[in-house]
Amino acid sequence: MHEFSIVQSLMNTIEEHAARQDAQTVTRVVLRVGPLAGVVPHLLKTAFDTFKDRTVAEIAELVIEMSPLELNCRDCLQTSATDTVRFKCPECGSLNVEACEGDALMLERLEMEVPDGPA
Amino acid sequence: MCQDCGCSAGSGRKIVEVQESVLASNTSKARANREILKQHGILGMNLMSSPGSGKTLLLEKTIARLRDRLSVGVIEGDLETERDAERIRSTGVPVYQIVTGQTCHLDAFMLHDALHRFPLDTLDLLFVENVGNLVCPATYELGTHLNVVLLSTTEGDDKPAKYPVAFKNADLMILSKMDLLPQTDFDAARAIRDARIIRPSLEVIRLSARSDEGLSEWLDYIDGAVQRLRG
Numbered sequence A: 001m002h003e004f005s006i007v008q009s010l011m012n013t014i015e016e017h018a019a020r021q022d023a024q025t026v027t028r029v030v031l032r033v034g035p036l037a038g039v040v041p042h043l044l045k046t047a048f049d050t051f052k053d054r055t056v057a058e059i060a061e062l063v064i065e066m067s068p069l070e071l072n073c074r075d076c077l078q079t080s081a082t083d084t085v086r087f088k089c090p091e092c093g094s095l096n097v098e099a100c101e102g103d104a105l106m107l108e109r110l111e112m113e114v115p116d117g118p119a
Numbered sequence B: 001m002c003q004d005c006g007c008s009a010g011s012g013r014k015i016v017e018v019q020e021s022v023l024a025s026n027t028s029k030a031r032a033n034r035e036i037l038k039q040h041g042i043l044g045m046n047l048m049s050s051p052g053s054g055k056t057l058l059l060e061k062t063i064a065r066l067r068d069r070l071s072v073g074v075i076e077g078d079l080e081t082e083r084d085a086e087r088i089r090s091t092g093v094p095v096y097q098i099v100t101g102q103t104c105h106l107d108a109f110m111l112h113d114a115l116h117r118f119p120l121d122t123l124d125l126l127f128v129e130n131v132g133n134l135v136c137p138a139t140y141e142l143g144t145h146l147n148v149v150l151l152s153t154t155e156g157d158d159k160p161a162k163y164p165v166a167f168k169n170a171d172l173m174i175l176s177k178m179d180l181l182p183q184t185d186f187d188a189a190r191a192i193r194d195a196r197i198i199r200p201s202l203e204v205i206r207l208s209a210r211s212d213e214g215l216s217e218w219l220d221y222i223d224g225a226v227q228r229l230r231g
């Protein structure tokens, strides 16, 4: 269970970006997680809700977008995407596949409230 | 947000496209670690496995066989206790213990601190024994050159299929405790097939730290890597 460590570094990144925009409040945090990232989405959410207290993300909602696993088939040479960690080519059924792009753990986007510029 | 009623007057909403890996700081620290190892001409190996697969016993055996020709150091990661570090220390090589407390893995920052406290100047080879855990350590690259995953015959051959993340960046899988194979239903071919589906380039050594089966193959693997690093 290393979701707490993940959320700790996530919080640091959020604080940095919020400070850069002078934002007091972050309202939405969008993460993209691949099936090989090695994190459990609901544990990530629990960890996030525990950590966000008294931070700039106190009221933020964490949105986790699962990204598919990309498989390169070494037999039919097709690239396809699957949602499960199932290393089988959906095109030809071959097990001779290589996974790529599966371990994304990416802070995609932040929504925040920023002060109005000088009127 | 308005301080008085919480309405959003006086502020605007902004969407920032960040597109930054959550592990970015670990990744750059790992790069720094790699640079430190490079400057000292040290080969770094990260040993990972479930608790009790035989990491420390393998290290004890390896040190005994290598110490005449290579200068070896060990960094131990453990949740609690210095026991593994004590075992290694009694072989006479330098060892540093990272006690991680509640943390189920080593990360590049912990290794970085340890590297600064370690006598690196005379070293050829640095082993990092990660926390016994087949899940979490795989997420954190450390900056070592090679990732070695031990899978013991007593754990079951289904582990690569069940814990794919552990094998995704592995360079070598050691099937450990081969002496116990006859007492188990472990199907090595199946474990290897499943692991190579996740990591096609994975090398495999069957080894027993009791009977020394496969030990010379492992030592050759290390020598080969040290030679490659020296170029």
Ligand SMILES: Nc1nc2c(ncn2[C@@H]2O[C@H](COP(=O)(O)OP(=O)(O)OP(=O)(O)O)[C@@H](O)[C@H]2O)c(=O)[nH]1
Pocket: B049, B050, B051, B052, B053, B054, B055, B056, B057, B058, B084, B131, B132, B133, B176, B177, B178, B179, B180, B207, B208, B209, B210, B211
């Ligand atoms: N029969 C047999 N037993 C082994 C072998 N390797 C290790 N063991 C035993 O397995 C137990 C665990 O070995 P360790 O080397 O402590 O395992 P570890 O991976 O370092 O364990 P943690 O650090 O706690 O994760 C010990 O009782 C070892 O003596 C082996 O090749 N054959």
Ligand SMILES: [Mg+2]
Pocket: B055, B056, B057, B084, B129
């Ligand atoms: Mg150990």
Ligand SMILES: [Zn+2]
Pocket: A073, A074, A075, A076, A077, A078, A089, A090, A091, A092, A093, A094
């Ligand atoms: Zn195919």
